[in-house]
Amino acid sequence: MGLLFKSNRDKDIDYERLRNDLMDEYGAQMVTFTGAVGYSDMCDAQEASNEELIKMAQREGINIDRYRKA
Numbered sequence: 001m002g003l004l005f006k007s008n009r010d011k012d013i014d015y016e017r018l019r020n021d022l023m024d025e026y027g028a029q030m031v032t033f034t035g036a037v038g039y040s041d042m043c044d045a046q047e048a049s050n051e052e053l054i055k056m057a058q059r060e061g062i063n064i065d066r067y068r069k070a
Helices: 002-010 015-034 036-047 050-059
Strands: none
Touching: 015 036, 015 050, 036 050
């Protein structure tokens, strides 16, 4: 049951905004300190599924609640 609740709750997320913000974050990392790794992560974010976007955001410490639709 928990999976169904989580799935329904995740429908309220603005995934395109999250994707764009992750791509911006990885682009900034690429320029500042990680180089090719940041570029690779940026490309991954561009092609990521919604579930993968959530995992990437959690790995970066991004608060998913900021992306909930009103």
